[in-house]
Amino acid sequence: MLSRIARRLLGSRALLGLAFLMLGGALATAFALLTIGLLTPLLDPVQDVPAAVSMVVGAVIGVLLVGLVGALPAVRRIEGVATESLLGVAFPGGTPRAAARWDDRFRSVAWLWAHLVAGATFVFGAAALPVFLGDLRWWLFPVGLVVSVVGGAALVAGLRLVALPLLGASVHERIAALERQTAELGARNRIAREIHDSVGHALSLVTVQAAAARRVQTRDPAFVADALAAIEDASRQAAAELDHVLGLLRADEAPRHTTPDLTALGDLVAATRRAGLDVTLDDKLGAEDVAELSPVASRELYRVAQEGLANVLRHGSGPCRIRLGRRSAEVELEITNEIGTPTTRSGRPRRRTGSGVAGIVDRVEAIGGRATVGPADGGRWQLRAVLPWVAR
Amino acid sequence: MTIRVLLVDDELLVRTGLRATLSSEPGIEVVGEAGDGAEAVSEARRLRPDVVLMDVRMPRVDGISATRLVVEGNDSDGQPPAVVVLTTFENDDYVYDALLAGARGFLLKRAPVEDLLAAVRMAAEGDALLFPAKLRDLVSARDGRAAEPSERPPLPPLSEREADVLRAMARGLSNAEIAAELYVGVETVKTHVGSLLAKLRVRDRTQAVIRAYESGFVAPGL
Structure with a gap:
């Protein structure tokens, strides 16, 4: 006691x-x-x-x-x-x-x-x-x-x-914490979807082709050769996409817990280059501009770039160019690449532009901007997002 | 009798692979291919296949709408084809929607060739569930996210025999197997199945079994 x-x-x-x-x-x-x-x-x-x-x-x-x-x-x-x-x-x-x-x-x-x-x-x-x-x-x-x-x-x-x-x-801090959690969850879901779409798809294709090749191996050697080439293509592409997605995951683990914004655009481009895409970044925004831009716009533009690059990686070919610039009261992000001539071999149609790119248009419009996706002059494919310039 | 199959997938390589696999099998013939849901509907109408292997996520018309259109078809066309949904992932919510839209069953694209062939044959025969265990898993996986047991829609009152038949259907038994188990004629089983579908207001066996799971009549966890 x-x-x-x-x-x-x-x-x-x-x-x-x-x-x-x-x-x-x-x-x-x-x-x-x-x-x-x-x-x-x-x-x-x-x-x-x-x-x-x-x-x-x-x-x-x-x-x-x-x-x-x-x-x-x-x-x-x-x-x-x-x-x-x-x-x-x-x-x-x-x-x-x-x-x-x-x-x-x-x-x-x-x-x-x-x-x-x-x-x-x-x-x-x-x-x-x-x-x-x-x-x-x-x-x-x-x-x-x-x-x-x-x-x-x-x-x-x-x-x-x-x-x-x-x-x-405080209540505000709790809300902010919840928002951070939601954003992290959203990012994780996006990555899951990305893997689902790219790697899962490729693995299914590989399974189907390999199973078919095994069944016809003695009767149809030409099919087997085609199947092996298709398997090689699909696996290589899936590996590259996995590399890209994992690169994004690593970028997300950066000390900042929040969604990356335009300050991380350089890292994103570097990660995409590692995944095997020839990307040039033409960034007309100075560091002060980026610092001045509202965080919402900055994060959204990063996300547009992220989804756009993932898309090019998945469907396009040839060099890809990102232009970022400020024009009077607007900020503009443009991703252009050669339209992937779908190699007859893999014949992979450009589908599943799906949730990712459609989501971009919705989200950009939701914060007062506009976005267009589609073929542009000179046999190129272009993703363009324009947001009103809002200072933080 | 040869089973006539229509392949629907927007990925050419999946179609060529499936075609090679199925064509190498006696008794199965691939009569056509379609690259999206809209094409699938018109090709199904034109070619009158027995079985449609249908991808879910496709441009223009997706596999779910296409399934509904193919299955509902035009009554004067006679028996609509059996749709088997092809999917990349097991716990894909789309699969469930496709089953509700009238697909006979679903199959993973990575499934072993034997499963693929069995699925095509069973779908063509048409009186047993495809992969009852998978269907059960699918329903119970959804169940965890769905309503409380008390909120589930109850089944309408069933006769004792109908209840037996429904339970047997959920286990994946065919009409002949159910007849043998219940010591009744196949025609009697068919009558019970018919009245079950009418009472549950569903189109086919798969939907009847889904209803049975959802209502808790058959426990998906068992």
């Missing part, structure tokens, strides 16, 4: 809590010194200022200082880390992020106040109480120490109670 109480009051968890209070006390002291520092020149020239006035002015300055510091976005993050590691509070949505919205900032300010008040109470109380009591009766000194420790534990418990409401994920 006693040992349990002692552990609660002096165990490592309790001591970390007290450290958090000391941190709050130190910060409170800093704020107090700053406030006094600002107050002195303000009141110095004026003589005979009533104590009440200087108290009020001091309080206003103090509140302003704490408010200004607490509203700094990073403070939420710093306090979040300290709260997690020292107070042992587990935030369900992960360590709090830098405040992105004003309501998060206000809550951070409230939390900072709680931290400062609790810290100052503990530090000054613990420093003063035993000495004060010890002056009355020498044996009251250790009693004062015990009271300080118990009081500290109570303050820590109180802070733990308000940590989640004041620092925990």
